[in-house]
Amino acid sequence: MANPTMDAARLDELERVIRADIDGGRYFGAALKVSRHGRTVLDIAVGHADPERTHPITTDSVFSVFSITKAFVNVLVLRAVELGRFALTTRMSEIVPEFTGQPRERASIFHFLTHTTGMPGVWEPVPGLLLEELHEAVEAVIGHVHGSVEPGSRCDYAPMANHVLLAEALRRTDPRGRSIGQILREDLWDPLGMTDTNLGILPHMRDRHVVPQMRGVLPITSKSRTSPGDYGLYTAERNEAVWAGSASTTGDLQRFMEMLRRGGALEGVRILSPQTVAAARRVWTADLPNELYRTVALRNGDAVPPANLGLGFNVRGDGMFVTQLGTLTSPETFGNYGAGTGLVWVDPATDLSFVGLSAGLLTQADNIARYQRISDMVVAAAI
Template sequence: MGNSSMDAGRLGELERVVRADVQSGRYFGAAIKIARGGETVLDLAVGHADEAGTHEIRTDTVFSVFSITKAFVNVLVLRAIELGRFALTTPMVDIVPEFAGRPRDRATIFHFLTHTTGMPGVWEPVPGLLLEDLEESVAAVVAHVHGAVEPGTRCDYAPMAGHVLLGEVLRRTDPAGRPIGRILREDLWDPLGMTDTNLGILPHMRDRHAVPEMRGVLPITSRSRTSPGDYGLYTAERNEAVWAGSASTTRDLQRFMEMLRRGGSLDDVRILSPRMIELARTVWTGDMPNELYRTVALRNGDAVPPAHLGLGFNVRGEGIFTTQLGTLTSPSTFGNYGAGTGLVWVDPASDVSFVGLSAGLLTQADNIARYQRLSDMVAAAVI
């Protein structure tokens, strides 16, 4: 098996742990896809998409991936920098002039990618706002989310506001003037053959969609004009929620992560340069904690971990602390996650890519504990 060799016993143990989790009701089900050297070594589907156990999870189940959506936007922002449309050092206000006012007007694209804009991490700028149209989200963020500290002095993970503006940057600098959904589709998902990934649930994805059951863990509702319920945003056919609105499969996300693992290209399609990926998986936040997780850690009785943010990616970095990316993975491991549900990472040292998606949201602390355990088990299977 050469480069793709992994310990079958260890991978079997990982499957056993996931089945036991599902059996105990910790979550309803999961799909996990692991590759080494580009060769899939585990393609797992366990349990159900719903608490009632009526929809079985399959390897092609479509999941709402929440903040993994940010990874798609981040990659296209990095690509736009490579194409000379703006720079890491460009102030946001140069592209979105209405984003004026101190101290936020000193925040650059670099600050947005590293969650160091100086703005507080808000989930929604106004309670109950409809967030499906980018234009309305931009107006709400500009009006209601102001700088609290000087950019670069604090790391405050932005669940929503930062990526609203990064999505708007892509839209405003697009030579063809396309809407954000088309930019993502034509510049990223189509070239990578990600046929089941979209901002919204397309007709061909609908019968495979694991409709998210929030279980009270998200502090907001996400309504839509076209789909009913408190979380209609996640079942609507279309949205422009560039921070949380994507749906995808383990297959599509594996293709995305393999592109990153291979230095920015897959099947002769180049999305990023190797140099940009090297920069993106470098820790730029020093010893700063991530304010969102400071609270989670303190509530949980854990030591507060460093934020370890790269350019749009979470990075494993040095040290032993509680992290979804695992304690056995190499310091260069980098990836993204979605609230209570999903995690993707690449470990460049072992050539492993990991994709985990689950149904039945977990709290932040429980989700971190779950994925730390699974990531460690994956790392321990590398031989």
């Protein structure tokens, strides 16, 4: 049955473009899921999980989603604010007293969500340190990542440090004293029916897991005590790497994004209030650039874009610049991404939700260009 809300020929062209990318070796495979007005309008799996083309991508393939993990923590932090456990203006040092030292101890939950803590954006606090346990990561960040400028004065995307402490804030203020994995499972994933999402690869997910092929893109290794290899963190059954360690499917991520598109609730389960979602998708970083992407843009010869960060979300915002959220999407479009692989967004103006996951990591610049083109093609198919 034809879908009256989307142009079928445009969606066919999108799939053709993705197949051409894969056939050309740009990446190995991808799965995309798009909804409009709450109805799935595109659900495709193209290519393979590996360069040898031995494991086809399917619509229920499990991907390591890297920094999309941060979106789950962000939502639960906003929920904790709604429940009165702390405020956006609460300083992290009030919850984690050992987080001392000027100027970082003045950084609030708001600064952590907007990547404006004043701490530099480091990938790992100590080279080669095992960071699969939250308490060890907390100790490493507190001991080695110090403030360099006043909170609020600079935007440095934090690959790991911010969400280590945000997750610790959730854990320390949890009335039931649960682990961060339990909090994510019981307060977010289970209520939303996200049965294929976890910090680690559960047994029922193992056969469908697309083992990440790093292709030299990430600047660090991620080892595990329980799974072999330089990137064992992403194949272990369990981790507490709350900044990058979760795995999911396009189906589960669609449920998460549909919750956000609908103002914080899905199928009778409310995670956030509409007011909170509205505040979260507003740009809070003014005209500050994101220092990580300043470097990417300058290296690529592009204009430096504004950071356009909301409360834990990337926001399209106004202006014309290179962005994976697309140039044809509305300024209110908001979402999150995972290093070289994944992107999720909601465009409130066209009532679209988008999930894209891929195999074979791309460099930051190539990933941004890839998803800018895909995002523009998706929103242009809305009629």
